[in-house]
Amino acid sequence: MTEAEKKPPASSGRAGTRKELPEHFKAYKNVWVVIESEMGAIHPVSLELLGEGRKLADKRGVELAGVVLGSDRATNAAVAAAIFEHGADRAYIVADPALEHYRNEAYTKAVTDIVNTYKPEILLLGATNLGRDLAGSVATTLLTGLTADCTELAIDEEGSLAATRPTFGGSLLCTILTLNYRPQMATVRPRVFALPAREPGRTGQIIEHPLNLAEDDIITKVVQFVADRHSDEVQLAYADIVVAGGLGLRSMENFQLVKNLAAVLGAEYGGSRPLVQKGWISSDRQIGQTGKTIRPKLYIAAGISGAIQHRVGVEGADTILAINTDPNAPIFQFAHLGVIADAIEFLPALTEVFRARLAVNRLAS
Amino acid sequence: MHIVVCIKQVPDSAQIRVHPVTNTIMRQGVPTIINPYDLFAVEEALRMRDKVGGTVTVLTMGPQAAEDALRRALTFGVDRAVLLTDRAFAGSDTLATSFALAAALSKIGREFGEPRVVFTGKQTIDGDTAQVGPGIAKRLKLNQLTYVAKIVAIKPAEGEIVVERRAEGGMQTLSTKLPVLITMLEGTNEIRRGTIDDALRASRQEIVTWSAADAGITEVAKCGLKGSPTIVKKVFAPPPRAEKALQIATADQSMEELAEATTKAIFKRRPKLEEDLIRFSAGP
Ligand SMILES: Cc1cc2nc3c(=O)[nH]c(=O)nc-3n(C[C@H](O)[C@H](O)[C@H](O)COP(=O)(O)OP(=O)(O)OC[C@H]3O[C@@H](n4cnc5c(N)ncnc54)[C@H](O)[C@@H]3O)c2cc1C
Numbered sequence: 001m002t003e004a005e006k007k008p009p010a011s012s013g014r015a016g017t018r019k020e021l022p023e024h025f026k027a028y029k030n031v032w033v034v035i036e037s038e039m040g041a042i043h044p045v046s047l048e049l050l051g052e053g054r055k056l057a058d059k060r061g062v063e064l065a066g067v068v069l070g071s072d073r074a075t076n077a078a079v080a081a082a083i084f085e086h087g088a089d090r091a092y093i094v095a096d097p098a099l100e101h102y103r104n105e106a107y108t109k110a111v112t113d114i115v116n117t118y119k120p121e122i123l124l125l126g127a128t129n130l131g132r133d134l135a136g137s138v139a140t141t142l143l144t145g146l147t148a149d150c151t152e153l154a155i156d157e158e159g160s161l162a163a164t165r166p167t168f169g170g171s172l173l174c175t176i177l178t179l180n181y182r183p184q185m186a187t188v189r190p191r192v193f194a195l196p197a198r199e200p201g202r203t204g205q206i207i208e209h210p211l212n213l214a215e216d217d218i219i220t221k222v223v224q225f226v227a228d229r230h231s232d233e234v235q236l237a238y239a240d241i242v243v244a245g246g247l248g249l250r251s252m253e254n255f256q257l258v259k260n261l262a263a264v265l266g267a268e269y270g271g272s273r274p275l276v277q278k279g280w281i282s283s284d285r286q287i288g289q290t291g292k293t294i295r296p297k298l299y300i301a302a303g304i305s306g307a308i309q310h311r312v313g314v315e316g317a318d319t320i321l322a323i324n325t326d327p328n329a330p331i332f333q334f335a336h337l338g339v340i341a342d343a344i345e346f347l348p349a350l351t352e353v354f355r356a357r358l359a360v361n362r363l364a365s
Numbered sequence: 366m367h368i369v370v371c372i373k374q375v376p377d378s379a380q381i382r383v384h385p386v387t388n389t390i391m392r393q394g395v396p397t398i399i400n401p402y403d404l405f406a407v408e409e410a411l412r413m414r415d416k417v418g419g420t421v422t423v424l425t426m427g428p429q430a431a432e433d434a435l436r437r438a439l440t441f442g443v444d445r446a447v448l449l450t451d452r453a454f455a456g457s458d459t460l461a462t463s464f465a466l467a468a469a470l471s472k473i474g475r476e477f478g479e480p481r482v483v484f485t486g487k488q489t490i491d492g493d494t495a496q497v498g499p500g501i502a503k504r505l506k507l508n509q510l511t512y513v514a515k516i517v518a519i520k521p522a523e524g525e526i527v528v529e530r531r532a533e534g535g536m537q538t539l540s541t542k543l544p545v546l547i548t549m550l551e552g553t554n555e556i557r558r559g560t561i562d563d564a565l566r567a568s569r570q571e572i573v574t575w576s577a578a579d580a581g582i583t584e585v586a587k588c589g590l591k592g593s594p595t596i597v598k599k600v601f602a603p604p605p606r607a608e609k610a611l612q613i614a615t616a617d618q619s620m621e622e623l624a625e626a627t628t629k630a631i632f633k634r635r636p637k638l639e640e641d642l643i644r645f646s647a648g649p
Contacts, residue, residue, distance in 0.1 A: 017596050036533065038533065038534065043533065101537070102532060102533075102537075103539075104499075104509045104511075105508075105509075108503075128533050129511070129512050129531055129532060129533055130532065130533050132495045132496070132499075132511070133499060133509070133511045133512070135496070135499075136459070136494075136495065136496040136497075136498070136499025136500055136503075137499045137500075137502070137503050137509065139459075139460065139496070139500070140460060140463060140499065140500040140503040140504060141503055143460065143594070144460075144594055145458065145460065145593075145594030145595035145596075146459065146460070146494075146496060146595070147595060148459075148492075148493065148494035148495065148496060149493060149494070156598075162598065166493070167491075167492075167493075167600065168376075168491060171382075171602075172600050172601065172602060172603075173600070173601055173602070173603055174597050174598075174599065174600045174601070175597070175598045175599050175600075175601075176595050176596065176597055176598065177595070177596045177598050178594050178595050178596070179596055180594065181594040219508055219541050219542050220508055220510075220539055220540070220541040221539065221540050221541070222537060222538070222539060223527065223538040223539060223540050224537070224538040225532070225535050225536070225537050225538070226535050226536045226538075227534055227535040228534055228535050228536075240641065241642075265642060266642070283551075283552060289493075290490075290493075297635065297638055297641070298631065298635070298638060308603065311603070312603075318635065319631060319634055319635055319638070321627065321631060322610065327612075332610045332612075333605060333606065333610075334606050334610075335610040336608060336610060336611065336634065337610060337611050337613060337627070337630050337631065337634070338610035338611065338612045338613065338614075339612075339613050339614055339623060339627055340612065340614045341614065341620070341623060345620050346620055346623065346624065348620075349620035349621050349623065349624035350624040350627060350628070352621070352624070353621070353624040353625050353627075353628050354628060354642075357628055358642055358643055361639065361643050
């Protein structure tokens with residue numbers, strides 16, 4: 001590290017803000033994750049948060065709990081069993097017909113009530129549409145701090161949650177504290193943290209809590225729910241291999257080269273933001289800060305410069321292969337393997353080599 | 366029907382540069398724009414007004430210079446613009462911002478008629494939090510509809526609205542009662558070009574400018590830095606990676622040789638990947 005890098009980073013001008021936690025917040029203890037589940041299927045982001053929450057709880061020497069909301073007792077119990085196996089010590093369960101589908105009013109009431117009753121110091125949610133809708137309401141109702149879309153969570157010297165998130169379109173990172181309010185709230189996007197290992201047979205304590213809200217008091221009604229027929233979204237975020245293209249491919253026709261390679265690898269394909277703006281790919285295939293965060297084993301980026309907004313979406317990839325004509329392209333600063341070549345010539349060659357190699361080895365194995 | 370849209374003036378972050386030594390944002394000369402997500406909200410508000418009648422007010426909290434964003438909004442055909450500006454608001458986080466905007470919305474209600482629909486964009490491109498809309502809704506006890514893709518029906522007389530909203534794994538159709546706060550999803554419409562009359566009017570129109578006191582805010586401690594539970598501890602550039610990219614390239618290789626070397630390098634780094642690929646990939 002150079003001397004310049006070691007210097008304390010520029011502060012935002014709030015230096016001197018001390019921790020003076022009011023007396024009534026001192027009882028707040030434990031780390032909680034709001035568990036998102038649909039008919040008993042747990043959203044992976046909730047499990048990812050349990051993995052990270054476990055670390056925070058251990059660091060604080062406190063318990064980790066999950067909040068399970070749903071209409072059906074048995075389903076909630078099954079969800080609780082699964083979260084225990086993923087690190088939770090406790091599950092706060094609210095079972096009520098009003099919680100069948102997500103509705104802000106009912107979910108906000110459920111979460112704020114149990115927070116006020118059982119007083120967690122940290123409350124984590126997925127930065128999904130559901131999590132963001134709920135988190136903003138819960139934080140405002142509880143009048144506490146909420147940090148959105150964090151990429152890193154830690155406990156600082158004073159025992160506070162230090163939540164790091166991209167700012168200014170991803171050009172910078174900032175670390176945010178909620179010193180004097182409880183709970184300290186944060187949301188985290190899917191795939192930012194790894195899934196924790198499952199410990200079969202691990203159990204925990206279940207605490208049931210009533211909703212105290214009649215259906216008639218809920219003004220918003222669900223008229224209909226149409227599931228995505230093509231669940232592109234989930235597949236890209238959770239794909240093991242992703243091949244992506246950028247403006248370096250020069251035309252929509254050339255983007256086919258990315259799709260060809262993806263087909264041979266059984267991979268998902270995606271692209272940088274300008275391709276969405278040009279209409280070469282649909283918006284649910286955009287990778288990056290305002291698109292999807294991915295965490296594949298292999299990420300191949302062809303003709304992508306590697307702007308910071310793109311980088312934050314792919315940093316969790318295990319192996320990044322960058323193909324770019326410009327040896328100074330920023331992508332080479334975070335890729336693991338780099339090929340300086342014209343992607344339009346190189347992609348077909350790479351596709352052929354993979355095709356041949358996989359075919360031969362498939363026969364051999 | 367009175368419709369209010371909350372918009373924000375943001376730096377065009379595509380043009381922001383970070384100072385290489387001090388790690389601070391170089392804002393000088395960076396143009397400002399209306400937060401792009403808010404344009405979908407403005408357009409939807411105008412469509413609603415055109416359909417059921419009434420007026421559209423745009424509201425922003427920001428420095429005096431945020432007047433530019435409001436003037437721009439007026440050129441699209443918005444009826445009235447309100448600027449909430451006070452040094453007391455400096456350093457507001459989302460909780461403090463929703464407090465100030467909620468106060469201004471209440472004042473707007475008293476002065477110009479209760480808003481029945483309040484629109485915001487999905488999120489801003491500088492803060493990216495998507496929290497201010499839900500914050501305003503809770504403070505004003507408005508029904509909340511976030512990530513709205515489409516207004517299916519609006520019936521002011523019955524006080525009813527039906528929307529399609531993007532939920533996890535699908536599209537929810539929800540019905541609720543007015544007054545309501547809606548955050549619009551991106552890509553749902555296209556902002557109109559206002560008429561020449563709108564442009565002329567925009568250049569002449571007076572912008573309603575309120576300080577904290579004008580907006581009836583007595584609890585200044587709930588605004589700005591003081592009213593913000595979150596504290597920015599540090600700001601820094603993403604750290605460079607320790608592992609430098611391994612370059613697989615020599616000048617005299619053919620594309621085939623280069624591709625061969627690339628697959629070898631991938632499988633050398635992650636041998637297990639090849640097994641997985643053989644099992645799961647599409648095949649020849
Ligand atoms: C608020 C905000 C949010 C954003 N969010 C995202 C986001 O989520 N995702 C995202 O990707 N971007 C995002 N961006 C845009 C981002 O800043 C960059 O503009 C974008 O990622 C650049 O896309 P690109 O790399 O495809 O294009 P360019 O930057 O134009 O790069 C093209 C690259 O291709 C190389 N090249 C040219 N020809 C060839 C060739 N024949 N073979 C190989 N290489 C070639 C060039 O050397 C260059 O490096 C965002 C921007 C803003 C302001």
